[in-house]
Amino acid sequence: MDEPQVNIRHLEGQLAYHSKQNGLKRYLIKTNVELRNKENCTQILSIGTPNDLPIKCVLLLGETGAGKTTVINGIINYLYGVGFDDDYRLCVKEELVSTGPATGSERMETESQTDYISMYNLYHQQGMKHECNFVVIDTPGLADTRGTQHQKNVMKHLEEFLTTDYNIDSLHCIGLVAKASINRDFTFQKEILNEVIILLGNNVPEITNLFATFAVEKPAVDQIVRNAGVNFIKMFEFDNGVLFAQHRLSDSVRERDRPVLEYRWENMQEQYETFFTALMNAPTVSVQILKEKKLLQKSLKELKLHVEELAQLLTEIETNKKKQNKYELQEARNRDWRQERRITSKDRLEVPEGFHAHNCPQCNQTCMFPCPPDKDDQNALMIVGRGVVPGNTADASSYTMPAWFGGWAMGALQASLTASEVVLMTGGLPGALAGVAAGLANLGKMSTQTSEMSTQASKINTEAKSCNFSNGRVDVCGEKGCLCSLSQHLIEKERIVEHSSVQYEINDDLKELYDVAVSEKNDAMAKIDSGWQILILRKRQVTEDFLGIVIVTKTVARISQGLEQFDPSKLLDQVIAEVRLGHPEHIHHAVHVLNVLKKSINKVNVCDGEDVDRNCDMIMKLMENIPHES
Numbered sequence: 001m002d003e004p005q006v007n008i009r010h011l012e013g014q015l016a017y018h019s020k021q022n023g024l025k026r027y028l029i030k031t032n033v034e035l036r037n038k039e040n041c042t043q044i045l046s047i048g049t050p051n052d053l054p055i056k057c058v059l060l061l062g063e064t065g066a067g068k069t070t071v072i073n074g075i076i077n078y079l080y081g082v083g084f085d086d087d088y089r090l091c092v093k094e095e096l097v098s099t100g101p102a103t104g105s106e107r108m109e110t111e112s113q114t115d116y117i118s119m120y121n122l123y124h125q126q127g128m129k130h131e132c133n134f135v136v137i138d139t140p141g142l143a144d145t146r147g148t149q150h151q152k153n154v155m156k157h158l159e160e161f162l163t164t165d166y167n168i169d170s171l172h173c174i175g176l177v178a179k180a181s182i183n184r185d186f187t188f189q190k191e192i193l194n195e196v197i198i199l200l201g202n203n204v205p206e207i208t209n210l211f212a213t214f215a216v217e218k219p220a221v222d223q224i225v226r227n228a229g230v231n232f233i234k235m236f237e238f239d240n241g242v243l244f245a246q247h248r249l250s251d252s253v254r255e256r257d258r259p260v261l262e263y264r265w266e267n268m269q270e271q272y273e274t275f276f277t278a279l280m281n282a283p284t285v286s287v288q289i290l291k292e293k294k295l296l297q298k299s300l301k302e303l304k305l306h307v308e309e310l311a312q313l314l315t316e317i318e319t320n321k322k323k324q325n326k327y328e329l330q331e332a333r334n335r336d337w338r339q340e341r342r343i344t345s346k347d348r349l350e351v352p353e354g355f356h357a358h359n360c361p362q363c364n365q366t367c368m369f370p371c372p373p374d375k376d377d378q379n380a381l382m383i384v385g386r387g388v389v390p391g392n393t394a395d396a397s398s399y400t401m402p403a404w405f406g407g408w409a410m411g412a413l414q415a416s417l418t419a420s421e422v423v424l425m426t427g428g429l430p431g432a433l434a435g436v437a438a439g440l441a442n443l444g445k446m447s448t449q450t451s452e453m454s455t456q457a458s459k460i461n462t463e464a465k466s467c468n469f470s471n472g473r474v475d476v477c478g479e480k481g482c483l484c485s486l487s488q489h490l491i492e493k494e495r496i497v498e499h500s501s502v503q504y505e506i507n508d509d510l511k512e513l514y515d516v517a518v519s520e521k522n523d524a525m526a527k528i529d530s531g532w533q534i535l536i537l538r539k540r541q542v543t544e545d546f547l548g549i550v551i552v553t554k555t556v557a558r559i560s561q562g563l564e565q566f567d568p569s570k571l572l573d574q575v576i577a578e579v580r581l582g583h584p585e586h587i588h589h590a591v592h593v594l595n596v597l598k599k600s601i602n603k604v605n606v607c608d609g610e611d612v613d614r615n616c617d618m619i620m621k622l623m624e625n626i627p628h629e630s
Contacts, residue, residue, distance in 0.1 A: 011080065011125075014047070018091070022246035025088040029076065034121070035166075041116045041140075041157050044166060045092075048123030056279050057135040057168055060211075061192060062177030064141030067213035070240040071177060072120065072136055077243065078272040079128050084265040089244055092120065115140050117161050119168075130276055135168065137161075155195050162199070162287050163294045170284035171200070173207050176232060180212040180219030190230045199290050201560055205231040207285050209275075214241045216264070236275045239268045289559045296552045296566065303545040304575050308582055310538040311589035314627040317531040324524040330517035337510035341503045348494040357495035360477060360484050366495040367479035539626070543619045546572075546597045547612055550604055572598050589627060596622050 011029070018026040031045035060068045073091045082090060122134040140154050162168065174196065197204045208231065212219040215237035222235045242264040346364060351357055358368035475485050546568075553566040572594050579590040600619045605611065 015090075018093075022244065023087070024244060024246070026244075027088055027090055028093045029090055031092065031120070040160050040164075042119075042161050042164075043116050044119045044121065046121040046123065047092075048121075048125045050121075050123055051133065053124050053131060053133045055133045055135055055167075056172045056282075057137070057170065058173045058175055058279070059137045059139070059171055060175045060177055061139055061196070062141070062175075062211075066141070066177040066179055067238075067240060068138055068141075068177045070213060070243065071175070071211055071238060072138060074238055074240050074243055074268065074272060075134075075136060076122075078269060078276075079122065079130070079134070081127060081129065084262055117157055119161075119166065130280065132280065151192070155192070158196075159199055159290070159294070163291045168287055170286050170288075171207060172282045172284055173209055173279055174204060174285075175209055175211045176225070176230070177211045177213060178221050178225070180215035180217075180221050180237065182221050182224060190228045193230055199293075200285050200287070201289050201564060203283075203285055203560075206233065206283055208232040209278075210235040212237050215239050216241065234278070236271050237267075238271055239264050242268060286559055289556060289564065292552055292556045292559065293564075296549065296556065296571075299545060299549045299552060300571060300575060303542065303549065304578055306538065306541050306545055307575070307590050307593050308579060308586060310535070310542055310593055311579075311586035312583070313531055313535055313538055314589040315585050317528055317535070317627065320524040320527045320531065324521055324528065327517040327521035327524065331514060331521060334510045334514040334517065337507050337514045339505045339507070341505060342500055343503055344498060344500045346496050346498050349497050351493055351495050356491050356493055358489045359492050359494075359496055360482050360489050362484045362488065363480075363482045364496060365480060365482065365498070367477050367482050367489060369495045371491075539620060539623050540616065542593060542597070543616050543623070544612075546600075546619065547604065547615055550601070568601050569598055572601075593623070593626060596626065 014030050015027040016030055018028045020026065029047055031047055033043065034046050035042065035044040037043070060071065062068050069092075073089075076090050076092060080090060082088070117140065118138045120136045120138070122136065124131055124133050139158060174193075176193065193204070193208065210222060210225055210232045212221050212235055216239055219235070219237060225232065242261055245261055351369065355370045357366045358371060359366050475487065476482075477484055477486055477489065549571060550568050553568055553571070556564045556566060576591055576594050579594070580587055582590065597619070600622055603618060604615050
């Protein structure tokens with residue numbers, strides 16, 4: 001079917017033939033789907049090409065069957081200049097028509113034919129009346145048989161729609177659509193409008209108009225609406241029944257009926273002309289205030305959430321401090337899980353040839369060593385190598401000094417002699433050789449695997465050349481605390497050496513308690529350290545939330561020109577009341593944080609985000625003592 005050519009050639013390619021009824025061809029204007037959100041039941045449809053012309057926005061509200069879609073079709077035909085004598089009409093396609101469950105049957109007539117909020121962007125095109133872009137928002141039918149929950153869902157979706165960035169900054173008209181013949185209470189529509197006023201502010205009535213549809217005769221709906229207490233500026237009588245009425249002469253249309261239909265058409269067009277003239281000069285209601293209110297509610301929820309997180313963190317830090325203290329005490333109580341015990345043992349070591357030791361059998365110790373040989377025993381003085389048995393004089397003379405020194409050095413390296421002993425034994429050797437011998441003795445001493453308790457060299461009379469241990473002494477020994485008689489001491493070729501070692505006794509039960517205490521204490525300390533780091537971030541987050549609330553309250557007051565006022569202190573009281581219903585262990589921390597914020601209100605001076613950092617620092621300073629003051 002060819003597209004119509006009269007008056008709307010600029011719509012070429014944008015129309016689709018739909019049907020023919022009452023002698024009129026119906027064409028659907030093709031719409032471009034810019035957005036469709038099933039979750040929020042929202043769709044945005046556009047006709048034409050976007051441009052930079054001003055935008056006038058109309059929001060339609062009305063119960064099911066009131067004729068909102070017919071009003072949209074009337075607007076389309078008016079804007080595109082469709083005349084009474086034209087044999088076609090334009091209409092928009094309802095993109096989404098909901099059907100019943102499972103069976104696919106059509107929904108009852110008392111239910112809205114669409115659950116979607118549909119926004120039509122009518123971009124200006126050549127030949128259109130009024131050089132402006134128009135936005136018409138069609139909402140789901142209200143007051144149908146699905147009950148109050150459905151109405152709440154509609155209002156929820158409408159709020160989400162208006163607060164979402166769909167390039168809608170202001171509303172210029174709220175059209176209450178109602179049949180002109182309605183004769184029942186309008187209370188429900190009043191409730192809906194009141195909810196819109198709550199959303200958009202008290203100046204909503206200034207842009208509210210009553211659209212009386214199918215108004216063939218003077219409608220009485222305006223008085224019913226006013227009696228219900230609904231305020232509106234003006235009523236427009238849209239006799240949309242004539243829009244698709246048969247007007248050509250036929251069996252059903254007589255010649256005398258045509259003037260009546262033509263009059264009704266002209267009256268409808270006149271009403272649309274009056275409405276659009278008023279719309280072009282209408283005041284605006286900013287949707288921005290709704291966005292700011294939504295932002296305020298969101299900010300309050302975030303503040304409550306972040307304050308509770310901060311309070312929970314403070315509780316965790318307190319808990320970990322108590323845990324740390326508990327396990328520090330347990331660690332101290334069980335610190336002695338390992339007991340040290342020193343064990344002493346004694347061994348007998350053979351003394352070098354020509355020497356002897358004085359041993360006390362009662363004390364089981366060597367009281368005197370080394371005891372030098374008799375001064376006449378030259379053989380013992382010269383031949384002291386370990387393992388060499390002195391023989392006759394010839395043997396002694398043939399036993400040269402190097403041979404003697406080599407044998408003696410082996411003894412020193414085997415740790416049987418001390419450095420002091422070597423000094424005594426090498427008294428007759430040249431100084432250099434004696435020093436070398438003493439060094440070897442020390443080297444031998446370092447290689448031994450046992451500690452040796454020997455008589456200090458300082459206690460030995462190095463001038464003695466004979467065994468004079470008893471000379472000048474009383475009968476009591478007196479060496480190393482020995483109180484035994486000298487006569488009881490034994491002169492032996494072995495000396496008694498005392499060794500000591502350390503053994504540890506472990507109490508497994510105490511060790512387990514100690515290990516657990518150390519582990520749990522370290523774990524608590526790590527969590528406390530981590531908690532302090534996170535605490536700073538949490539405080540900063542709460543501070544920024546609070547400043548955001550202060551900024552929004554001032555913005556709302558400015559946009560609404562003082563009609564909307566929010567007291568930040570009262571808003572914080574509201575949050576305090578909500579957190580008191582939270583976890584009992586966290587409540588006192590949360591309330592304390594919010595009270596600190598309340599104290600800072602008079603010190604905060606921000607507007608639209610100015611000096612945010614400075615104010616953040618000031619509030620963070622006030623919160624330094626948290627949690628110590630909690």
